[in-house]
Amino acid sequence: MIIQKVIKGISRISENEAIQFFQQGIVCNWWRKVNPLPSHEIPLRLTPRNLDWHQNHYTVADPSEDGEEFGRHTPFISTTAGTVERDTFTKTNIMHPAWEVALPFATENLKTDGYLFYCYLFIIGRPAVPLQAFAEEIRELNVYTSFSAFQPEGEITAKIIIPPAQIEYAEFWRADDVMDAVDQGILPTPAKTIRNNLFISPDIYNNVRDLLR
């Protein structure tokens, strides 16, 4: 098992709402929709079909949910680790640090302010879609027979909830400040960082895989 550090970008939330995520965890849209969550339905929703829809048909009307857009009831949570292996760069010619991938999602393509949540997830190194405890590592990029146009480098898909203990801190990013910085050829930095007192560090465990920064 690997402990993988990831980033989750969320836009249009206040600092109080960010702090609430520290206390309650980051939940999937399905949970936000049906709160409280019917636990007996979890195994029925963590399916390869739904994972494919989460990745490739996020805004498509789902016939199994009365035509509701799939993203509104997805049991999955997209996060990113950047390019996890540097060797991949010599094959794809593309490499982004995790915050560069997460930031457009957190700021609606650099239009609004947003938060980056730094977390960790558990991965077991092979597909385990029905198992809530383990995130799915969408890393088999560019296999010719299973190419996905939407498959970004280093995407890690969490399930149902990222628990409070696995959320380390959050960064507040101002979109205007980001654009001003890059216009001057300067790497942008967050406007504020807030730490989670409920965080439990995974460092005492083995196999912690860091973000690409």
Add this chain to the structure above:
Amino acid sequence: MRLDSEVISREHRFTKGLGTAHLLAAQEIKNPLHHFDHLAFSATNFRRAAADALLLNDFDSAQNLFIQAGKVYSTMRMPYAFCMLELAGATEIAHHFWNSIVEQEQASKEKYQTHINKQHVYTLLFYAAEISKRKNPGSLGNLPERIRNELESARPVPLGVLGLPVGAYLNLSTALLESETSIEEALLPFVTAYNSAILQASASLHHWRQMSLPLHPAEPDLLAVLVLTHVALQQRRRSVIKILRQMPLSWQAVTVIKEFLRMRFREEESERHI
């Protein structure tokens, strides 16, 4: 093409600035691993910004950014630099990089540095397009042959954003060098992969308009292959445009390719419709 030009402009501004910022950061960092990372981030962002500029019909900006990307990739000794420089039409810089690659490979005591092994498909394509037909190709020895033999064992390995196997690149370089081999057949996997990817990507209007795709609509990997093919074909008085005309492409693919070739070559035959 139903892309949001405001999104493209904003992304262009962001990635162009990041390309510069990471390059400056690389120059200031002593740690070799972090230095490499920042160069990689820089090249990636310049590449993306250049592709964005193509969608914004700003070829001058695209040209400058492809050159910057090419220079950074060449700093990292990655033959993918040939693709970037050919997209920009920066042949002189590309030849300079070619000379340094040749010198390095001939001087090296080990056969190849494994971390750039697969990258030499781009060296072979550049050789086929630009070098092989020269009257004085220089003292290459059997370098192209050595590269090809080394890569044969890696035929199934996927490469690039489109994930085409090394074998597809080897077949194309063979076709560009030998008149008996069909260029149409060798080019088909590249065009088909791009066409399928574009169709899949554009089917989700949300992803497509927001450009939240690793594959870029003006995908440099595909466009570079077309440029190198066209350059090689020009020496046989043929055109890649004529070949593409015979391939069943989606209107999205046609739009991007046609516009790019028009900007890149700016000559009479680029005005022919595909």
